[in-house]
Amino acid sequence: MASRAAAVALCCLLVLAGCADSPVPTDGADSPSATATPGSSTAIDAPPAATPKPDAVEVEVIDIVDGDTIDVRFPNGSKDTVRLLGVDTPEVHAENDPTEFPGVPDTDAGRNCLREWGERASQYAEDELAGETVTLSFDENEPRRGYYGRLLAYVHVDGDSFNYGLITKGLARRYDSSNFQYRERYGTAEGIARGTGTGLWGACATESPRTATETPIPAADGGPPLWVSEIHADAAGDDRENLNGEYVTFANAGEETLDLSGWTVSDEADHTYTFPEGTEIPPNGTLTLHTGSGEDGDGHLYWGEGSPVWNNGGDTVIVRNGSGETVIEREYGG
Structure with a gap:
């Protein structure tokens, strides 16, 4: 047989x-x-x-x-x-x-x-x-x-x-x-x-849409590197009516899962979002934070703001870990 x-x-x-x-x-x-x-x-x-x-x-x-x-x-x-x-x-x-x-x-x-x-x-x-x-x-x-x-x-x-x-x-x-x-x-x-x-x-490449501080920066606690892979500040149409068309995408360039529980994302005006407990990015994975409201899941989170956060003309994405230490400070535009 x-x-x-x-x-x-x-x-x-x-x-x-x-x-x-x-x-x-x-x-x-x-x-x-x-x-x-x-x-x-x-x-x-x-x-x-x-x-x-x-x-x-x-x-x-x-x-x-x-x-x-x-x-x-x-x-x-x-x-x-x-x-x-x-x-x-x-x-x-x-x-x-x-x-x-x-x-x-x-x-x-x-x-x-x-x-x-x-x-x-x-x-x-x-x-x-x-x-x-x-x-x-x-x-x-x-x-x-x-x-x-x-x-x-x-x-x-x-x-x-x-x-x-x-x-x-x-x-x-x-x-x-x-x-x-x-x-x-x-x-x-x-x-x-x-x-x-x-x-x-x-x-x-002498110029790139992803510039300067985009190089992955190791997390302050020794974890795998986190970086900002995309900033979409200018949503289609009226930003105020398309809040979820405004977003920032983060990526894990490391070989281990990155736990973002309690980490924060802020702009220059100190609008601050705190990642919920259990928020993780797998190796080579991405996580997109939308400005508006929606149901978290499948690699997407929703800030719940009622107005735009990221300035179309330029702003700074600031990520801090649970201890308040700055992990990423990414400028764009300007």
Whole structure:
């Protein structure tokens, strides 16, 4: 019975691998409305590490096209090209568009810098993946193949997400023309890389929407770093009628859960909000504080103010821990 089960499992693996060369829909993964094709594996990528499910596919990496594209060989000998989901490294075989990388100037210098970092991303992929056996998994929000017929997949090496690693090392941006399942997590990771000037962001970006004091600051009690990932002071329409469109988003750049119970957020006019008991941000997680009223939950808190707090023209976000020590003082605008 055991040998029969093993044979069935091997047959299923070969059939799945063989699908790589079969005609499949090429609904563009570049389209936000793209949906998964029948037979796609459930996404199992859980940044920053992942343990692939049994239905994921092991392949050998036989060539590196560039930082986000590789050629692979399946167990049955068939070959295919894989485009890494959720990431976009600078081009090495085409002209770069600096406007795709926030803060990088649209100049020859900006394009040359991106080309250099595209080459670095390609070399990193070469060093980490060439000749290795890796695991491919797929995303339930995306088709198995993209517009150019390439497989769209997450690549796992020893349980870690290679795709996600490109973001955290500043070798890629989040690919925004995609509805992949981990958009928010990848966006947070990109924001941290930009805020800390990691990789291409420190070398190529001469201006950034996230500036100065955005570098993660360790909590005064020795806890993991907290930082301000977004300040949305100018709500759509009349700020007074759209209080929840005014918000500040915080992110945990550490590897441990950050407990904000009793911490406070203030502005220059000393409007103060105290985080409720039990408020936590998981590793690589975010928490958004809206000015208006609502039901707390799912990473969103509501200040309950009856008028706007954050000045559109400029203000300071001040975060203090439970002991009253300043953890973050982030200026914007002005």
